[in-house]
Amino acid sequence: MIIGIIGAGISGLSLAYELQKRGVEYQLWEATDQPGGYIQSRREAGKYLRELGPNSLLGDADLLQWLDELGLTPELTFSKPVSKARYIFRDGRYQKLPSGPLSLLFGSFFSWKTKLAIFQERNNKTVSPEGETLAQFFRRRFSDEIVEYALGPFVAGIYAGDPEQLLVSETFPLLLQYEKEYGSVLRGFIKNQSATGRRQSFSFKEGMQVLPNALADKLTNLSLNNPVQRIDKVSDGWRIESVAGVKTVDQLVITTRADVAANLVEPHFTELSRGLRKVVYPPMTAVHSVYKRVDVGHPLNGFGGLNPKKEGQFSSGHIWSSSVFEGRCPEDEVLFTTFVGGQASLANARQPDDVLFRRVHQELSNGFDIKADGPVYRASQRWEWAIPQYDANLAAIKQPIRNAEADNFFVCANWYGGVSLSDCIRKAQKLAHQLTE
Numbered sequence: 001m002i003i004g005i006i007g008a009g010i011s012g013l014s015l016a017y018e019l020q021k022r023g024v025e026y027q028l029w030e031a032t033d034q035p036g037g038y039i040q041s042r043r044e045a046g047k048y049l050r051e052l053g054p055n056s057l058l059g060d061a062d063l064l065q066w067l068d069e070l071g072l073t074p075e076l077t078f079s080k081p082v083s084k085a086r087y088i089f090r091d092g093r094y095q096k097l098p099s100g101p102l103s104l105l106f107g108s109f110f111s112w113k114t115k116l117a118i119f120q121e122r123n124n125k126t127v128s129p130e131g132e133t134l135a136q137f138f139r140r141r142f143s144d145e146i147v148e149y150a151l152g153p154f155v156a157g158i159y160a161g162d163p164e165q166l167l168v169s170e171t172f173p174l175l176l177q178y179e180k181e182y183g184s185v186l187r188g189f190i191k192n193q194s195a196t197g198r199r200q201s202f203s204f205k206e207g208m209q210v211l212p213n214a215l216a217d218k219l220t221n222l223s224l225n226n227p228v229q230r231i232d233k234v235s236d237g238w239r240i241e242s243v244a245g246v247k248t249v250d251q252l253v254i255t256t257r258a259d260v261a262a263n264l265v266e267p268h269f270t271e272l273s274r275g276l277r278k279v280v281y282p283p284m285t286a287v288h289s290v291y292k293r294v295d296v297g298h299p300l301n302g303f304g305g306l307n308p309k310k311e312g313q314f315s316s317g318h319i320w321s322s323s324v325f326e327g328r329c330p331e332d333e334v335l336f337t338t339f340v341g342g343q344a345s346l347a348n349a350r351q352p353d354d355v356l357f358r359r360v361h362q363e364l365s366n367g368f369d370i371k372a373d374g375p376v377y378r379a380s381q382r383w384e385w386a387i388p389q390y391d392a393n394l395a396a397i398k399q400p401i402r403n404a405e406a407d408n409f410f411v412c413a414n415w416y417g418g419v420s421l422s423d424c425i426r427k428a429q430k431l432a433h434q435l436t437e
């Protein structure tokens with residue numbers, strides 16, 4: 001048996017590695033000259049470590065064990081304890097989000113109405129109707145303020161998304177499980193605290209790209225610079241036409257972006273192809289800015305600052321990259337990673353560099369008390385197709401995806417079953433098991 005895999009981002013690489021471990025023959029095609037897809041790190045000017053795509057992995061002991069198997073334990077760097085603090089822009093300044101019941105109760109971040117709603121959530125007997133969005137879910141169980149000043153900024157920061165569009169069933173199914181099982185999201189979290197508490201945030205000393213490079217180094221059948229141009233169903237599997245030639249495989253797995261997948265599957269799975277064309281990917285631009293530490297008045301003791309849509313800021317937020325991980329820039333400097341765009345502000349992501357840089361510097365200066373006229377280093381990275389939105393369009397293609405499995409066609413992409421890197425790795429492990437059992 002031979003399994004074909006289209007695309008060598010984290011999903012395709014992890015799947016290929018798992019198959020190789022099991023002694024199963026596979027072929028992995030990658031269109032570009034480097035493995036990793038969205039994962040790209042650059043060491044600039046010999047000192048600044050920029051993450052062009054993902055900044056960190058959130059994983060449990062199983063994931064750490066898997067990375068150890070790959071020989072990556074010495075390369076790991078864990079987020080600094082100080083980065084547990086999260087800040088939200090409110091009333092003209094970045095304020096610390098309450099991190100526990102005491103700071104919630106006695107702090108001034110949330111109104112008394114919201115505090116009461118949080119403490120009374122356990123008595124809220126309402127149940128999620130089908131198709132409920134994240135915003136509707138949090139409004140029903142908590143308050144508008146929670147949607148505007150906690151959920152909204154997090155969803156924009158993590159998913160580049162709009163909580164009024166994303167479905168709770170597709171983004172955080174655990175919340176529905178807690179509501180159903182415990183009658184309360186908070187009670188669910190408290191009961192499962194030890195299980196969720198074991199997850200850690202980490203990266204690699206030389207950046208996220210260490211991971212795809214390590215996987216690619218282990219693989220014997222990875223073909224770079226070799227885009228797949230056409231796929232055809234044949235009696236005993238799939239015939240794959242790529243730039244370098246033709247190959248027939250028994251089973252085929254696609255890991256590419258939804259629009260690429262839509263083109264390839266169009267002649268075979270019309271409904272799936274039509275659904276894939278509707279998947280929404282907002283654009284997102286990452287701006288990296290480095291300042292001298294002495295020029296920054298704010299202590300930056302945290303993960304970063306997020307911007308609620310209501311506050312009308314230019315970006316969706318800033319990661320204080322040098323506060324989160326060691327080795328991102330020299331000790332006497334600080335590195336910010338600012339995300340501009342997402343579903344809430346599509347036009348901002350597409351501004352030319354001069355506008356982007358000016359607006360980002362302005363926002364950083366005001367928010368973090370920066371004295372300098374500009375950063376000592378800056379660069380941008382544009383993602384016209386950033387993150388697939390887990391909305392009603394994506395929910396609608398779940399069944400067509402399952403139907404295609406009857407034709408030995410499988411999906412292991414970030415638009416099915418989870419978008420985070422740890423989701424992608426977990427899904428690849430599961431699919432490898434399913435295909436070889």
Ligand SMILES: Cc1cc2nc3c(=O)[nH]c(=O)nc-3n(C[C@H](O)[C@H](O)[C@H](O)COP(=O)(O)OP(=O)(O)OC[C@H]3O[C@@H](n4cnc5c(N)ncnc54)[C@H](O)[C@@H]3O)c2cc1C
Binds near residue numbers: 010012387
């Ligand atoms: C700006 C940004 C920040 C993010 N931050 C985080 C984060 O901090 N933590 C986190 O967990 N997740 C984060 N994510 C999400 C995460 O990076 C992605 O969901 C994940 O990398 C997707 O991996 P993938 O392998 O599924 O897809 P991709 O990375 O898209 O890989 C698909 C591969 O297919 C290749 N390909 C395309 N067409 C063809 C073809 N015809 N033939 C062969 N190959 C083809 C592509 O070149 C690509 O290499 C972020 C995403 C973005 C955009």
